[in-house]
Amino acid sequence: MNRRRRVLMTCLVTLMAACALQPVPAQEMDPVQAMSMPFEELAAARGVDAGQLAAEMGLPADADLSAPTGQLLKASGLALPDVQRAVQSLRAAAAEMGDATGAGPAVPDALAEEAEGKDWMRIRIKFLLWVAVFVGALVLLMRTKVSPRLRVAMLVAAPLIFGVWLGVEPNAPGTVKDAIMLYASTGVVFMPRLIAFAAFLVMSIIGNKVFCGWGCQFGTLQDLVWHLPTRKWKPPFWLSGIVRAGFFAAFTVVAFTVGTDIMEPIDPFRIFRLGAVAAVAVAAVMLIAGVWIYRPWCSFFCPFGLVSWLGERIALTKPRVNLDTCIDCLRCERECPNWSIKGLRRREPLPQDCFACGTCIRVCPVNAIRWGVKPPPSDAAEE
Ligand code: SF4
Ligand code: SF4
Structure with missing residues (x-):
C-alpha cells in the first residue's frame, strides 16, 4: 500500500x-418523520393510547393503526395539527382525572418539542x-x-x-x-x-x-x-x-x-x-x-x-473555457471525474453537474479554463 x-x-x-x-x-421528532411513522408508534411517542387517539380524531373504527400516519390522515381528510389537538384534548382529560388515572404530568407537546428540540x-x-x-x-x-x-x-x-x-x-x-x-x-x-x-x-x-x-x-x-x-x-x-x-x-x-x-x-x-x-x-x-x-x-x-x-443553468461563476486558446488536448475531459467539463467545453445545452473540484482548471496546460463569470482572456495562455 x-x-x-x-x-x-x-x-x-x-x-x-x-x-x-x-x-x-x-x-428528534420531525413533522415529516411523524407523517411516515406508523400511527400507533406516533401515539406511543406522544404518550397516549393509539385507539383513544384515533377515536378522539374521529378516524374510522376499522382504521389500520399500524399504517403510516400520513396515509391515515390523508384518507380521513385530516392533518398533523389535528393529531396535535387530539393529543392535547386527551391530555387535558387525563389531567382532569388527575392522580386517579395515574397518568402523571402531561407529556409536553411533541411538535413543540420538535421545534424546541432543534439546536x-x-x-x-x-x-x-x-x-x-x-x-x-x-x-x-x-x-x-x-x-x-x-x-x-x-x-x-x-x-x-x-x-x-x-x-x-x-x-x-x-x-x-x-x-x-x-x-x-x-x-x-x-x-x-x-x-x-x-x-x-x-x-x-x-x-x-x-x-x-x-x-x-x-x-x-x-x-x-x-x-x-x-x-x-x-x-x-x-x-x-x-x-x-x-x-x-x-x-x-x-x-x-x-x-x-x-x-x-x-x-x-x-x-x-x-x-x-x-x-x-x-x-x-x-x-x-x-x-x-x-x-x-x-x-x-x-x-x-x-x-x-x-x-x-443560471450559475454566475463556473468553469469557463476559452475555445480560442484551447488546444484540444482533452486533458481536462480525461481528468474531470465526470462528464461535466466535456459538456461545458463543447457548449452542450445540458452538461452534467460540475462539483467545483477545480481539476480541469489546474490541469489545463494552456490556462484555457478558469472559474469565473467569463472565460480567461487569450493572453492568459502565456502566464
Ligand atoms: S471543476 Fe471538476 S467537476 Fe467541474 S468541470 Fe472541472 S473537473 Fe469537472
Ligand atoms: S453534494 Fe450533497 S447536496 Fe450536493 S448533490 Fe451531493 S448529496 Fe446532494
Missing part, C-alpha cells in the same frame, strides 16, 4: 469511527461555517489556487465538521425532501426549512455547486473515497440523469398520493447519526460504489443535486 493510499485509508477509518461514536439524539445555535454555527467555506472555496477557485492536497484536506474536514460534529441536520437534500413531504402530507410550509433551502440554492447559483463540492457532509465524504487510487468508471449522464429525475418524480408522486416518504428510510445522510440500519447500509453501498463512480448518491439520487443542477 503506497503512502497516499495509507493516508486516505487512515482518514476514512477515522471518519467512520467518528461517525460510529456520534450519539443518537434522544429527542438553533448549532444550526447557526453550521450555516456560518458553510458560508465561510463557500466564500473561501470560491476565492480559491477563482484564483486558481486549488491544489490536490488542499482539496483532500477539505474533503476530510467537511464531513468531520458538518457531519460528525454539527450533525445530520440540516442538510441540503433534506431541505428539498422534507419540504415536499411536509407540504404533501399537511399542506404546511415550515419557513426555516425553506430559508435553508434558499440559502443552499443561492450559494449553488453564485458558485456553481461550490456548496456541494466543498461543504455538503455526505457529498464530500463520497468525493473523498473517490480519491482512492483505482480504475474509475464514468456512467453516462443520460443514465444517471434519468435515474435521478425518475427517483425524484416517484418520491413526489408517492408523497402526494400515499403520504409516505420513500426517501427517509434510505437517506444516507443518517450515517452521521447511525439512526437507521437501512440508511447506514445505503450509505455504505454509496461509499463503496463511490470508490469507482464519482459521487453516486449525488449523481443518481440526491434531490438537491437535481434542483441545483437546474440552477447550474
Whole structure:
C-alpha cells in the first residue's frame, strides 16, 4: 500500500469511527418523520393510547393503526395539527382525572418539542461555517489556487465538521425532501426549512455547486473515497440523469398520493447519526460504489443535486473555457471525474453537474479554463 493510499485509508477509518461514536439524539421528532411513522408508534411517542387517539380524531373504527400516519390522515381528510389537538384534548382529560388515572404530568407537546428540540445555535454555527467555506472555496477557485492536497484536506474536514460534529441536520437534500413531504402530507410550509433551502440554492447559483463540492457532509465524504487510487468508471449522464429525475418524480408522486416518504428510510445522510440500519447500509453501498463512480448518491439520487443542477443553468461563476486558446488536448475531459467539463467545453445545452473540484482548471496546460463569470482572456495562455 503506497503512502497516499495509507493516508486516505487512515482518514476514512477515522471518519467512520467518528461517525460510529456520534450519539443518537434522544429527542428528534420531525413533522415529516411523524407523517411516515406508523400511527400507533406516533401515539406511543406522544404518550397516549393509539385507539383513544384515533377515536378522539374521529378516524374510522376499522382504521389500520399500524399504517403510516400520513396515509391515515390523508384518507380521513385530516392533518398533523389535528393529531396535535387530539393529543392535547386527551391530555387535558387525563389531567382532569388527575392522580386517579395515574397518568402523571402531561407529556409536553411533541411538535413543540420538535421545534424546541432543534439546536438553533448549532444550526447557526453550521450555516456560518458553510458560508465561510463557500466564500473561501470560491476565492480559491477563482484564483486558481486549488491544489490536490488542499482539496483532500477539505474533503476530510467537511464531513468531520458538518457531519460528525454539527450533525445530520440540516442538510441540503433534506431541505428539498422534507419540504415536499411536509407540504404533501399537511399542506404546511415550515419557513426555516425553506430559508435553508434558499440559502443552499443561492450559494449553488453564485458558485456553481461550490456548496456541494466543498461543504455538503455526505457529498464530500463520497468525493473523498473517490480519491482512492483505482480504475474509475464514468456512467453516462443520460443514465444517471434519468435515474435521478425518475427517483425524484416517484418520491413526489408517492408523497402526494400515499403520504409516505420513500426517501427517509434510505437517506444516507443518517450515517452521521447511525439512526437507521437501512440508511447506514445505503450509505455504505454509496461509499463503496463511490470508490469507482464519482459521487453516486449525488449523481443518481440526491434531490438537491437535481434542483441545483437546474440552477447550474443560471450559475454566475463556473468553469469557463476559452475555445480560442484551447488546444484540444482533452486533458481536462480525461481528468474531470465526470462528464461535466466535456459538456461545458463543447457548449452542450445540458452538461452534467460540475462539483467545483477545480481539476480541469489546474490541469489545463494552456490556462484555457478558469472559474469565473467569463472565460480567461487569450493572453492568459502565456502566464
Ligand atoms: S448533490 Fe451531493 S453534494 Fe450536493 S447536496 Fe446532494 S448529496 Fe450533497
Ligand atoms: S473537473 Fe469537472 S467537476 Fe471538476 S471543476 Fe472541472 S468541470 Fe467541474
